[in-house]
Amino acid sequence: MPLSPEVLLLRVHDALGDSILNSKIAQGQVTIEVEPADWLTVCTTLRDTPALAFDLMIDLCGVDYSAWKDGNWEGRRFAVVLHLLSVRRNHRLRVRTFCSDDELPILPTLMDVWPAVNWFEREAFDLFGIVFDGHPDLRRILTDYGFIGHPFRKDFPVSGHVEMRYDPELKRVIYQPVSIEPREITPRIVREDTYGAG
Amino acid sequence: MADASTEIRNYTINFGPQHPAAHGVLRLVLELDGEVIVRADPHVGLLHRGTEKLAETRTFLQSVPYMDRLDYMSMMQNEHAYCMAIEKLLGIEVPERAQYIRVMFDEITRILNHLLWLGTHALDIGAMTVFIYAFREREDLMDMYEAVTGARMHAAYYRPGGVYRDLPDTMPQYEVVHRKNAADLRRMNANRQGSVLDFIEDFSKRFFDRVDEYETLLTDNRIWKQRTVGIGVVTPDRAKALGFTGPMLRGSGIVWDLRRMQPYAVYDKLDFEIPIGRTGDSYDRYLVRMEEMRQSNRIIGQCVNWLKADSARGAGPVIVENHKVAPPKREAMKSNMEELIHHFKLFTEGMHVPEGECYAAVEHSKGEFGVYLVSDGANKPYRLKLRAPGFSHLAGLDEMSRGHMIADVVAIIGTLDIVFGDIDR
Numbered sequence: 001m002p003l004s005p006e007v008l009l010l011r012v013h014d015a016l017g018d019s020i021l022n023s024k025i026a027q028g029q030v031t032i033e034v035e036p037a038d039w040l041t042v043c044t045t046l047r048d049t050p051a052l053a054f055d056l057m058i059d060l061c062g063v064d065y066s067a068w069k070d071g072n073w074e075g076r077r078f079a080v081v082l083h084l085l086s087v088r089r090n091h092r093l094r095v096r097t098f099c100s101d102d103e104l105p106i107l108p109t110l111m112d113v114w115p116a117v118n119w120f121e122r123e124a125f126d127l128f129g130i131v132f133d134g135h136p137d138l139r140r141i142l143t144d145y146g147f148i149g150h151p152f153r154k155d156f157p158v159s160g161h162v163e164m165r166y167d168p169e170l171k172r173v174i175y176q177p178v179s180i181e182p183r184e185i186t187p188r189i190v191r192e193d194t195y196g197a198g
Numbered sequence: 199m200a201d202a203s204t205e206i207r208n209y210t211i212n213f214g215p216q217h218p219a220a221h222g223v224l225r226l227v228l229e230l231d232g233e234v235i236v237r238a239d240p241h242v243g244l245l246h247r248g249t250e251k252l253a254e255t256r257t258f259l260q261s262v263p264y265m266d267r268l269d270y271m272s273m274m275q276n277e278h279a280y281c282m283a284i285e286k287l288l289g290i291e292v293p294e295r296a297q298y299i300r301v302m303f304d305e306i307t308r309i310l311n312h313l314l315w316l317g318t319h320a321l322d323i324g325a326m327t328v329f330i331y332a333f334r335e336r337e338d339l340m341d342m343y344e345a346v347t348g349a350r351m352h353a354a355y356y357r358p359g360g361v362y363r364d365l366p367d368t369m370p371q372y373e374v375v376h377r378k379n380a381a382d383l384r385r386m387n388a389n390r391q392g393s394v395l396d397f398i399e400d401f402s403k404r405f406f407d408r409v410d411e412y413e414t415l416l417t418d419n420r421i422w423k424q425r426t427v428g429i430g431v432v433t434p435d436r437a438k439a440l441g442f443t444g445p446m447l448r449g450s451g452i453v454w455d456l457r458r459m460q461p462y463a464v465y466d467k468l469d470f471e472i473p474i475g476r477t478g479d480s481y482d483r484y485l486v487r488m489e490e491m492r493q494s495n496r497i498i499g500q501c502v503n504w505l506k507a508d509s510a511r512g513a514g515p516v517i518v519e520n521h522k523v524a525p526p527k528r529e530a531m532k533s534n535m536e537e538l539i540h541h542f543k544l545f546t547e548g549m550h551v552p553e554g555e556c557y558a559a560v561e562h563s564k565g566e567f568g569v570y571l572v573s574d575g576a577n578k579p580y581r582l583k584l585r586a587p588g589f590s591h592l593a594g595l596d597e598m599s600r601g602h603m604i605a606d607v608v609a610i611i612g613t614l615d616i617v618f619g620d621i622d623r
Contacts, residue, residue: 027286027556055438058559059568059585069574083557083570083585087438087447087454094557116441119593142243142622151251158248158255186257190576191550 003091005030012093015049016042031094039097040108046084046093047113054084054093057114060121062128067154069190078105078130099130109135127152157182208236215244219322219608222618224592226607233603238596245622253582257548258284258358261579266352268584269620272311272563273343274303276620277356282462283558283571284358287551290523295505295514296360297464302398302501303346303355304463304560305494309405310339311563311615312491316412319484319612323425328415335408338401345369345394358549359524360517365505369397395502395509402499409491416484426480430598430610433478440597441590444565445490446614449475449483456561468500480613487615523549548577564588564615586620 003011005025012032013020019042021033034042046054063079076098084093099105109132110117121132122141129150132138140147149156159182162175209230214220223244229237249268253261265276278300285292292300317332340350346365347353355362369390372383389400416422432442437450447454455472457465473489475482508514517524521540530537553575559568565587572581591614599607 026554027289029556031555056443057441058443058566059557059570059583061570061583063572063581063583068580069576081570081583083568085566087452090459092557094555114441115439116590116593119589140243142246144243151248158251184255186260186546186548186577188255188576188578189547189550190574195550 003089008091008093011049011051012046015045015052029092029094031096033096033098036097036100036107040110040113042095043082043110043113046095051089052093053086053088056085056087057082057110057116057120058085058092059083060110060117060124062124062130062152064128064152064154070188076100077102078128080107080124080130082110105130106133107131108133111135126150129153213607215241219611221318221611221616223622224611224616224618226595226611228604228607230604233605235599235602235604235607238599238607240592240595242592242618242621245618247623249623250582250584253579255578257577258551258579259544259548261582262357263352263354266354267619268586268623269311269562269564269567269588269617270351271314271617271619272307272567273351273353274300274307274355275560275562276567277354278304278463279558279560279562279567279569281356281358282560283556283569284551286556286558287554287571287573288358288523288549289552290359290518290520292360292463293515293518294464295364295508296516298501298504298508299361299365299516300356301463301465301468302498302505303343305497305501306339306342306398308494308563309491309498310336312487312494313339315487315563315612315615316484319609319615320416320422322608322612323422325416325419325422328412331408331412331415335401335405338397341370342394342398342401345397357517357524359520360515362517364513364516365394367393369394395506398498399502399506402495402502405495406492409488409495413488417488423481425606425609426484426613428477429480429602429606430613431477431479432594432598436597437478440594442565442594443587443590444562445483445486446565446587446591446594448473449486450478451476456559456566460559462558462560468497470494470497480609483613550575550577551579559585562587564617564620565591567620584620584623586623588614588616588618588621592616592621 005028009023009025009030019034019038021035023032046052060082063081064077065073065079066077078099079096082095099107109121119141121135122138124130125132125138126140126142127150143151159178159180161178163178164173164175167174211228213226213228215223215225225241227239228235249264253264262277265280266273268276313332313336317329320328343353344350347355371387371390389397432450434450434452437447451474453472453474458472470493473486475486525544526537526540531541551573553573555572557568557570559566567587568585570583571579574580599610
């Protein structure tokens, strides 16, 4: 059976020491937050410490916190969240770091730690514009060839900026500004904690 | 006039995006040295619909049908992971009957997926018959989907808190068509006389023989072995480094199955085995998946028994009673104001998921399908990240196909079992 989250967190503390900014256990899952400057060393330690042995990189994704609770976010905007799994020891860990520069978020690549991050870093670059320094092939991956912008940022509209159609006169496919207006059927609401209690 | 010092350039070809063996819209740029692959560069994203972004603009319930359209070959398993993530954040317990129904349909889905994989993989390599055989059984499985949800594929059956409704008491039957005579009709409807559970039980009894039948077509087939043995070999260490999960990891000999290692739903109460491969080639992964179908069938049998026993002692609920999460009963809604308000609020504003984040993963047919859900307490997800198993597997294609012949790429794509719905999301 997997380790209890408390024991896992203790072992992670033993291995990483002061690199952990803060940690949390919720729903039985352990999350730690580290500084972007420590990103590469922390990840290497997590993989190489025998008691932790995070040998499988499950997921790496970007998160844009700028619209958190309708824009009440103080702090840095872009986070990169890494989900790790240890097949050998059967436990999981979530590691988060906030990129220091909101205008040009940069992190070192983890290609040398887990080769599996290759496409995941390309995806975070494509969708959020987070640059992974040292990545050998940081191209866009999911969006169209020649796409402009980073669509999963919160300030990018769901309907996008351009639409594509076939132009019978030019006899080719052209891009033009979108003609549809974005509409919201169900508004996004954050209720106060006591809502509905009576 | 070319002389001996003429530069020899590698040949680059486009494979897809409209290629029958590309399993969807894969554009693969292959760099060839003669017929040998030097580099394979998959271009994905041609089916990118931005599901994760769309989910941010919809209530939690409205995104359930999007999950079906991710990996459109393992619909209900995707829903399962998504519902589990919401349930974890809400901190609700799913009724046991719903858990068994979910597990049963997860395994039905796994067989559905593996049958399609088997059929198309064999078709790519040149065996036509297997495809037809596999689709015969898929038809029965999709009838189960249809009987329970009304849809053959995109079911939207799992809901946060349980499943949409209990299993129906009757199985739809074939109707009279002028081409079919009465005797044919009786034969076709013979196993549809009872409930849906009876139909599933009948299927699970005959399916073991059917798997044996597929195996007689392929397992000792000389051509099949020539095309798959030693093709796309992945060592255990490389499989982990490349982020492989599911049959791709087990094919390389690593015993790892979330259903056993980190059990969810009721998998800890069920008896099944985890097949693993030895050499990590395409043939081993084929054997692993074939055995997985048998094991899935065993699980289905156990679930049917439990559900029948549960029905006999008066079936329990299939969705939670918490009306902030699940809608009230239709009759109650029509007669009770409180229930009417709950119904209205749930389907307009939707449920509010407490602030927090969680990751829920299921052992999907293709590997580990995970949902990372971040909520800021609103009625919509703040960020939804879908971890698709095929994404890592396809990223490994370059390494797996280097040094192989161009025809082997097709066999390797087949063994990856990729579906673009979940790679591109």
